Amino acid sequence: MSTENGSSGNGALVRLSKISKNFRRGSEDIHVLSDLNLEVGKGEFLALMGPSGSGKSTLLNLIGGLDRTTVGTIEVGGEHIEKMSDRALAAWRARHIGFVFQFYNLLPVLSAEKNVELPLLLTNLSSLERKKHVAAALDIVGLSHRANHSPRTLSGGEQQRVGIARAIVTDPTLLLCDEPTGDLDRASGDEILSLMQALNKDQGKTFIMVTHDPHASARAGRTVHLDKGQLSTEAPE
Numbered sequence: 001m002s003t004e005n006g007s008s009g010n011g012a013l014v015r016l017s018k019i020s021k022n023f024r025r026g027s028e029d030i031h032v033l034s035d036l037n038l039e040v041g042k043g044e045f046l047a048l049m050g051p052s053g054s055g056k057s058t059l060l061n062l063i064g065g066l067d068r069t070t071v072g073t074i075e076v077g078g079e080h081i082e083k084m085s086d087r088a089l090a091a092w093r094a095r096h097i098g099f100v101f102q103f104y105n106l107l108p109v110l111s112a113e114k115n116v117e118l119p120l121l122l123t124n125l126s127s128l129e130r131k132k133h134v135a136a137a138l139d140i141v142g143l144s145h146r147a148n149h150s151p152r153t154l155s156g157g158e159q160q161r162v163g164i165a166r167a168i169v170t171d172p173t174l175l176l177c178d179e180p181t182g183d184l185d186r187a188s189g190d191e192i193l194s195l196m197q198a199l200n201k202d203q204g205k206t207f208i209m210v211t212h213d214p215h216a217s218a219r220a221g222r223t224v225h226l227d228k229g230q231l232s233t234e235a236p237e
Contacts, residue, residue: 098167157188
């Protein structure tokens with residue numbers, strides 16, 4: 001059984017208990033995660049490392065409610081998301097989860113500010129309130145002056161900053177980052193990691209970051225390794 005506990009003094013925000021995830025391929029069951037336990041403290045910055053195919057992104061998707069466990073329970077902020085209906089889970093995800101992707105996932109036909117506004121369209125905020133939230137998020141990531149620019153006119157680092165602004169605009173409970181620096185050069189990647197660290201330390205944002213890069217994981221407060229469906233504090237040999 002694989003167990004990793006957070007050390008945050010603020011208590012656990014995320015609790016995974018006896019998680020297993022299987023996929024069906026033809027007549028074969030593929031076991032991706034097996035009897036996995038994990039706690040992530042409120043305000044923690046956790047890096048999740050592992051070789052390709054180890055199940056890192058699968059685990060992130062389970063925590064974010066994008067996929068369902070085969071066995072086990074997932075509790076985020078005191079709510080058991082595995083018990084939710086698809087509709088309730090979608091509403092929960094919109095309120096509580098901010099996603100940051102490796103390839104930014106920005107809509108090229110929209111400006112930076114319109115991309116950031118997208119998650120707010122699922123809320124009851126007025127147009128004026130949405131505009132204020134978007135302006136605040138872009139200011140936090142240092143891109144107020146690029147608000148009206150389309151993604152194709154932005155550098156990779158700027159596009160990822162827009163992605164982070166979009167992730168934080170709803171003031172989510174948890175930020176899930178899947179290889180956020182994987183498509184960036186080292187200098188741009190360092191800027192993004194510094195921004196994430198600042199959001200973690202100055203605003204108390206909780207991060208779970210999937211990465212294959214030890215340079216990136218060194219910025220996190222704690223690193224766990226996933227290999228063959230199991231978690232460990234030690235890198236696999």
